[in-house]
Structure formats: structure tokens, C-alpha cells
Amino acid sequence: MFDVSIANTLQFDPVSCNGCGMCLAVCPHGVFARNGRTVQLVRPEACMECGACQVNCSEGAIRVESGVGCAAAMFRAALLRQSTPSCG
Amino acid sequence: MTLNLEGNSPSQQPAVRTTSSRLTAADHRDHWLARWGVNRGGHRIEPGLYALGRPDPAAPVLVTANYTLSFDALRSALTERDAYILVLDTQGVNVWCAAGEGTFGTDELVHRVEAVGLRDIVNHRTLILPQLGAPGVAAHEVKQRTGFRVEYGPVRAADLPEYLKTHHATPEMRRVRFDLTDRLVVIPVDIVGGLLPLAIAMAVAYLLGGWLSLIAAATAILAGIVLFPILLPWIPTHDFSTKGFIVGFLVALPFALLVFQHNADLTWWLRTAKALTQLLIWPAVTAFVALNFTGSTTFTSRTGVRREIFTYAPIMAGMFGAGLVLTLAGAVIKLWGGA
Ligand code: SF4
Ligand code: SF4
Numbered sequence: 001m002f003d004v005s006i007a008n009t010l011q012f013d014p015v016s017c018n019g020c021g022m023c024l025a026v027c028p029h030g031v032f033a034r035n036g037r038t039v040q041l042v043r044p045e046a047c048m049e050c051g052a053c054q055v056n057c058s059e060g061a062i063r064v065e066s067g068v069g070c071a072a073a074m075f076r077a078a079l080l081r082q083s084t085p086s087c088g
Numbered sequence: 089m090t091l092n093l094e095g096n097s098p099s100q101q102p103a104v105r106t107t108s109s110r111l112t113a114a115d116h117r118d119h120w121l122a123r124w125g126v127n128r129g130g131h132r133i134e135p136g137l138y139a140l141g142r143p144d145p146a147a148p149v150l151v152t153a154n155y156t157l158s159f160d161a162l163r164s165a166l167t168e169r170d171a172y173i174l175v176l177d178t179q180g181v182n183v184w185c186a187a188g189e190g191t192f193g194t195d196e197l198v199h200r201v202e203a204v205g206l207r208d209i210v211n212h213r214t215l216i217l218p219q220l221g222a223p224g225v226a227a228h229e230v231k232q233r234t235g236f237r238v239e240y241g242p243v244r245a246a247d248l249p250e251y252l253k254t255h256h257a258t259p260e261m262r263r264v265r266f267d268l269t270d271r272l273v274v275i276p277v278d279i280v281g282g283l284l285p286l287a288i289a290m291a292v293a294y295l296l297g298g299w300l301s302l303i304a305a306a307t308a309i310l311a312g313i314v315l316f317p318i319l320l321p322w323i324p325t326h327d328f329s330t331k332g333f334i335v336g337f338l339v340a341l342p343f344a345l346l347v348f349q350h351n352a353d354l355t356w357w358l359r360t361a362k363a364l365t366q367l368l369i370w371p372a373v374t375a376f377v378a379l380n381f382t383g384s385t386t387f388t389s390r391t392g393v394r395r396e397i398f399t400y401a402p403i404m405a406g407m408f409g410a411g412l413v414l415t416l417a418g419a420v421i422k423l424w425g426g427a
Contacts, residue, residue, distance in 0.1 A: 003326040004399045005392035025240045025257070026222035028264040028386065049389040050188070052222035066223065067390035068188055070383025071328075071397060 008047040009065040014038050016061040023053040023062060104209070107138045109167045111160055118156050125277040131156040132180035137204040138163075141170035145211040148252065150241070151197065152218065153178040153186050162218075165245040169252075172210065176200055184386065187224030194226050198233045207235070216241045219262060220386075264386045271317040274384040278313045282377070285309070289373070296415060300350075304343040308370035311339045312377025317384070328388070329400035332378025336371030343370065362418055368411030372404040379404075 010031070017038040024032050024039060029046040032039045032053070051066025122131045135154045140163055149172045152162045159175060176196050178186035186192035201207075201215070217225060219240045227238035242251050242261035251257055286309050293305035316323075316335050323331040348363040379396060382388040 002330050004395045005327045005388060007391045007395055008389040009391055022227060025262065026219060028219065028243060028262065030259060030263055047389060048387055049391060050223045050386075052187075052219075055224070055226050056222055056228070058228040065391070066188075068383065069385075069388035069390045069393045071393050072380040072383045074393065074397060075380075 006045050008044070008049050009063075010041070010044055010047045010049070011063040012039075012041050013061045013063075014040070016059045018059050018061075020058065022056045022058070026052040026056050028052070104172075104204070105134070105136060105138045107140055107163055107173065109140060109163050109165075109169070111164050115156070115160055119160065122155075122157055123273055123276050125280040129180045133159050133175060135175045135177035135200065137206065137209070138173040138175060140166055140173055141168075143170040143172050145209065147171050147210065148216055149174055149206065149210060149214070150216045150248075151176065151221070153181065153183045153192055153221075155180050155182045155186075158182050158218075161245040162248070165248045169249070172206075174200060174204065174206070174215070183218050184220040187221045190224050192221050193224035194229050194233075197225055197230055201234045201236060213237055214239055218245070219243045219257070220264070266320070266385060266387065268318070271320060275314055275317055278317075278381070278384070282309060282313050300343065300346060304340065304366060304370055305373070307339050307343070308336060308373040309377055311335055312374040312381070315339070316374070316378045317381060327396055327400070328382055329375050329379050329396050329404070332375030333371050335378065336374025337367065339374065340366050340370035358418060358421065361414055365411045365414045365418070368407045368414065372407040372411070375400065376404050 012032075019034075019037045019039065021034070021039070024034065028050065029043065029048060031041060031043050031047050033042040034040075047064070048069055049064055049066050051064055054062045054064050054066065118131060121127065132154050133156060147170050150162060150166075151174045152158050154175045154177055159173070162173060176186075176192055177200075178191045178196075181189070181191060183192055197215070197217075213236050215230070215236045216239050220243055222240055225238060227240075230236060230238050239255065240257075241248060242257045243264055244261070247257070247261045251261065286306065289305045289309060290302050293301035297304075312332060312335070316332060319335065320331070323334055325331055325334065344363040344366040347366055348359055351359045351362055354362070379400065382393050382396075
């Protein structure tokens with residue numbers, strides 16, 4: 001009940017991963033770690049859906065629905081009938 | 089058109105501007121105004137290439153946004169260094185937010201590299217970007233389109249000198265933190281943004297419940313804007329809303345006790361009901377303000393925040409509504425029966 005906000009859409013497919021390590025460099029929450037010749041998810045619950053890993057993975061091994069995790073933006077989008085919430 | 093003896097028209101080779109790592113009093117004044125949300129979007133510098141110190145063709149190229157706070161954090165971290173700074177046009181928005189919106193992005197980076205003629209200025213093919221710009225930039229695409237390899241530097245500009253020695257970022261440099269200072273600097277802009285709702289809430293509270301309600305309203309809102317960010321890591325529970333309920337309940341408690349004491353002439357159940365309204369209305373308000381703080385952090389996912397809204401917004405509305413109904417009912421009973 002007190003942690004409904006720990007939820008995200010991150011998905012990783014180890015089969016397409018070439019181990020380039022880009023996701024390790026861009027993730028600000030230490031979600032990935034090296035695992036032999038590929039990588040693995042070590043803190044998936046910490047993902048805040050910024051999308052940096054997906055955008056920088058040349059192999060398309062990562063999927064995440066990125067967007068701003070901001071309640072104010074979502075209220076604003078609902079009020080103004082915008083389709084995608086954005087900052088300020 | 090003016091004749092150019094070297095066969096280069098000025099528009100093909102824009103001048104490289106110069107900058108220094110020293111911040112002036114005017115820079116500090118600008119930062120202060122930006123922090124208070126004065127002239128939002130107006131804290132910009134000209135996009136393009138800047139020379140810091142006396143860079144030679146082998147000097148590193150660091151990329152940033154054309155928001156003064158981003159640019160100044162970068163250059164002031166590079167004392168006694170020679171480097172090129174490539175400033176992207178993000179319309180005066182910081183790297184992180186601009187990356188999320190795509191203005192600090194692949195297309196703008198590729199365009200800027202071409203526009204300044206970077207290939208002819210440096211003899212290497214590496215661009216160092218701030219890690220927090222990564223959501224907007226596909227490194228492999230930049231490489232394909234420009235030949236430049238994108239290297240993601242540390243999250244904080246302060247770690248750059250260390251990073252530039254080895255071109256390796258420690259896991260510590262790669263993580264976002266949300267230290268007390270980080271949390272304190274976002275408070276002013278939220279205060280400015282909250283002034284109008286604050287004034288309205290105080291006026292309505294005064295009309296419905298007098299001075300005590302006015303002060304309670306101001307306390308509830310300011311608790312959400314100021315106290316909540318400061319206390320954030322120490323409040324138990326994970327969700328921002330439940331954290332907000334806790335803070336809101338604690339600051340509303342004194343008001344509930346005061347109301348209970350001040351109405352000694354009423355029957356006990358009316359007294360209790362009046363005191364209870366304070367614990368229904370104000371924690372809901374504080375929790376709502378707290379939920380809106382999710383946008384100032386780099387920890388909440390969109391999916392998570394959406395779930396928070398669906399879970400807690402009805403509870404907030406319910407508490408607030410119940411408190412109002414109770415207040416009105418109390419007023420009616422008082423008028424009617426003088427109980
Ligand atoms: S960026 Fe993609 S290919 Fe590279 S290590 Fe990460 S998941 Fe694997
Ligand atoms: S979306 Fe962002 S936070 Fe989530 S795993 Fe990817 S880089 Fe990390």
C-alpha cells in the first residue's frame with residue numbers, strides 16, 4: 001500500500017545484447033551491471049523511465065516507455081487535454 | 089557580400105567565442121534570479137562553440153545546454169584547463185529537462201557539430217556529453233551521422249576534472265543523488281509558483297474559519313513546499329503522497345488541539361468534529377502539494393507517479409471533501425440550534 005509508486009515498464013532482452021556497456025554508462029540509477037559478455041538488471045525497481053538506456057542501445061535490447069515522472073505535468077496535461085505531459 | 093581573401097565567407101566559419109572558468113558577480117546574480125524563477129527561459133547564452141583557455145586541436149570538446157546554470161557549472165568546474173565547449177540550443181532549459189523533451193538531442197547535436205565546423209577545428213573525433221543528456225541523444229546515431237564518438241561524462245560537472253584524467257567514470261559519478269543542497273535549491277521556485285494558490289487558499293480559509301484556519305492553510309501548503317523536500321529521505325514510507333500525509337498530519341495536529349480547546353462552550357461531539365476537520369482538510373492539502381514535488385526529483389517513474397495519482401488522489405479528495413462537509417454542517421448546527 002505504501003509503495004505503489006515502485007513500478008516501471010523496463011524490459012531487457014539478454015539475447016540481443018552485445019555487451020557494449022552503453023546502458024551501464026547512461027543509467028543514473030545503477031539499474032544495470034555487467035554479467036560476463038552481456039549485462040543484467042540488478043536494480044530494476046530503481047528505474048525512473050528516463051529512457052537513456054533504450055535510446056543509446058544500438059541493438060534494441062532494451063524497451064521502456066519513457067516519460068516525465070511528474071504529477072504536476074500529468075494534472076496539467078489532463079486539464080489542458082494534452083496527449084503528452086511535459087515540464088514547465 | 090564582402091570580399092573574403094581567404095575564400096571563406098564568415099557564415100561558413102562562425103567565430104569561436106571565448107569564455108573563462110571564472111564566474112563574475114553578474115553570473116551569480118543571474119543564477120540567483122534563475123533559482124527564484126525570475127524570467128524563466130531567459131537565462132540563456134548564445135549556442136555555438138566556445139574556447140575555454142587556449143585550446144589546441146587536441147583539446148577535449150564538452151557539450152552542454154544554453155542555460156546559464158548548465159554552462160556556468162561546466163566552465164567553472166574546468167579551472168586551469170583548455171577545452172572547447174559546444175553549446176546546444178535548448179531554449180534556455182537545463183540539460184536533464186531538455187534531454188527529456190528532445191531539444192538536447194541527436195538532431196540538434198549533429199546540426200551544431202556541422203554548423204560550427206568542428207571537424208576542421210579539432211583533430212580528434214570525440215564529444216564528451218553530460219550523462220544526464222543521454223535520454224535525448226543516441227550515441228550510435230551521432231557517430232553514424234558525424235563521425236564523432238559520444239562519450240558520456242559524469243552526472244555532476246564537479247567530477248569532470250577527475251573524469252578527464254582517465255576518461256572513466258566511477259559508479260559513484262554515474263549515480264544521481266538528491267542531497268540536501270539539491271533539495272534546497274528547488275524550494276524557491278516552488279514558493280514563487282505557489283504564491284497564487286497560497287493566497288487563494290488563505291482567503292477562502294479565512295472566510296470559512298477565521299484567522300486560525302488562515303494560518304492552518306498557510307502552514308499546510310508551506311509544509312508541502314518547504315518542510316517536505318527538506319525532510320524527504322527521513323520520512324518513512326516510499327510514496328510521496330503517504331510521506332505528504334504524514335508531514336501534513338503532524339503540522340495539522342497543533343491546530344486540531346487548538347480548535348478543540350477554543351470551543352469549550354460546545355458539546356463534546358461538536359468540539360471533536362471541529363477538531364477532526366483540521367485533520368481531514370490540511371493533511372490532504374499537504375499531501376497534494378507533496379505529490380506535485382515528484383517533478384523536481386530524478387527518482388520517480390511515470391508509471392509510478394500515475395499509480396500514485398490513481399491510488400491517492402481519491403483519498404485526498406475524499407478527506408478534503410469530508411472535512412468541508414463537516415465544517416459546513418458544524419456551522420449550520422451552530423446557527424440553527426446554538427448548541
Ligand atoms: S546498451 Fe544494449 S547492447 Fe549495449 S550492453 Fe546495454 S543492453 Fe547490451
Ligand atoms: S530508463 Fe533510465 S533509469 Fe531506467 S534503466 Fe534506463 S537509464 Fe536507467
